[in-house]
Amino acid sequence: MQTVGLTWQHSGEVAAVLTVVGGGLALSKQRWVRAVGAFARETAVIGVLYSLWHLAGEISVTGADGAFQRARWIDRLEHDLPLPSERSVQQLILGHRYVVEGANLYYAAMHLTMMLTFLIWLFVRHHDQYRPVRQVMAWTTLGCLAIQLLPVAPPRLLPGIVDTGLIYKQSVYSSGLAVDQLSAMPSVHVAWAVIVGYYTWRISPSRWRYIGPAHAVITILVVVATGNHWWLDGVVAVIVLSICGWGVYGVRTVWRLGVVRWQGRNDPAETTPPASPELAGAAQP
Numbered sequence: 411m412q413t414v415g416l417t418w419q420h421s422g423e424v425a426a427v428l429t430v431v432g433g434g435l436a437l438s439k440q441r442w443v444r445a446v447g448a449f450a451r452e453t454a455v456i457g458v459l460y461s462l463w464h465l466a467g468e469i470s471v472t473g474a475d476g477a478f479q480r481a482r483w484i485d486r487l488e489h490d491l492p493l494p495s496e497r498s499v500q501q502l503i504l505g506h507r508y509v510v511e512g513a514n515l516y517y518a519a520m521h522l523t524m525m526l527t528f529l530i531w532l533f534v535r536h537h538d539q540y541r542p543v544r545q546v547m548a549w550t551t552l553g554c555l556a557i558q559l560l561p562v563a564p565p566r567l568l569p570g571i572v573d574t575g576l577i578y579k580q581s582v583y584s585s586g587l588a589v590d591q592l593s594a595m596p597s598v599h600v601a602w603a604v605i606v607g608y609y610t611w612r613i614s615p616s617r618w619r620y621i622g623p624a625h626a627v628i629t630i631l632v633v634v635a636t637g638n639h640w641w642l643d644g645v646v647a648v649i650v651l652s653i654c655g656w657g658v659y660g661v662r663t664v665w666r667l668g669v670v671r672w673q674g675r676n677d678p679a680e681t682t683p684p685a686s687p688e689l690a691g692a693a694q695p
Contacts, residue, residue, distance in 0.1 A: 425457030449533060452544065456526065459551045477561035477592040481568055484595070484640050493641045496565045499634050500572060507578070513632045514580040521599050524625055528606045536613050542658055543609050549654040550605065554596045554647060562595035566637030574636045596647035597639045603629035604648055 428450045435447025488495070503509045525547075532540045566573040575581035603626040610622025633639040 425454040425461060428454035428457060449530075452529065452533060452540075453526075455544065455548065456522075456529070459548060462552070462555055477563040478568070480560070481563035481565070481594070481640070484562065484642050485565075485568065488641060491641075496634050496637065496640060497570055499631070500574075500637060503635050504572060504574075510574050510636075511578050511580065513636050514575045514578060516628065516632050517575070517599070517636050517638060518580065518582045520625070520629070521602060524606055525602045528610065528622070532609070532613070539609075539613050543605070543613075545658045546651070546655045547602070547605050549658065550601050550647075550651045551598060553650040553654055554598050554601055557596055557646070557650070558593040560595075561592035562643075563592055564594040564638050565634075565640055567591070571637040575638075594639055595643050596645075596650060597633055597643040598647065599633050599639065600626075600630055600644035601647040601651050604651055 432447040432450030432454065435443050435450065438444055438447070503513060529540075529544065529547075532543060565571040566576075573581070607623040607626030611619050614622070630644055633644065634641060
């Protein structure tokens with residue numbers, strides 16, 4: 411059963427329509443209409459990133475032999491690291507059909523759903539935080555896609571790892587080496603889930619904010635248990651996210667400091683030093 415049907419072309423077309431519609435609504439005099447237009451344009455950004463994600467996977471298919479060599483290298487490297495093997499994690503669920511089916515469904519359905527839900531919540535409830543977080547998400551995704559142009563096969567395509575989606579007819583991929591199958595490194599699933607988890611916990615004052623970190627943990631376990639990603643796929647994704655987050659918030663901080671200093675130089679009240687008490691007393695009649 412194919413659970414994801416949007417191709418990169420369809421995603422791009424949807425993004426283009428949303429951009430046009432959002433631009434038209436922005437001309438309205440009614441505030442709520444302009445808000446809908448702004449949301450449409452922001453959704454278009456997600457559509458573009460989703461389209462690029464699929465396109466990067468399609469381009470990476472050109473290097474199948476190198477993809478399997480790099481996957482075997484990652485497998486050997488992980489043996490030297492203090493990480494449980496993907497096989498051992500998968501063995502924990504293989505004997506439980508409903509758990510496996512639930513993991514397959516979570517992998518297929520919750521990746522985009524949780525990100526959209528998170529961005530809607532952020533846009534509506536914490537709009538002042540929306541733009542920098544969206545910038546972090548966009549740059550992280552683009553960084554991951556750039557690395558994915560170097561194809562890496564996922565664990566499920568190597569001997570010893572079960573393709574759980576294929577067994578229960580829940581695979582989001584068609585038979586053969588289809589789009590995205592060789593773009594495992596780094597994991598956009600993990601990158602987006604950690605973004606949702608971290609910023610939900612950091613921004614929300616609600617007692618329900620633990621849902622974000624829970625989603626991140628579940629996603630990391632699911633992508634490994636279903637054989638779709640290596641541990642290192644997630645590690646590299648978090649490194650890319652950390653660099654992009656530091657870049658976005660670092661630039662914003664430097665910009666704000668520069669604006670404050672510029673305003674200070676142009677404000678006489680800020681630049682003129684206060685008179686000393688002695689001079690002030692001497693000046694009185």
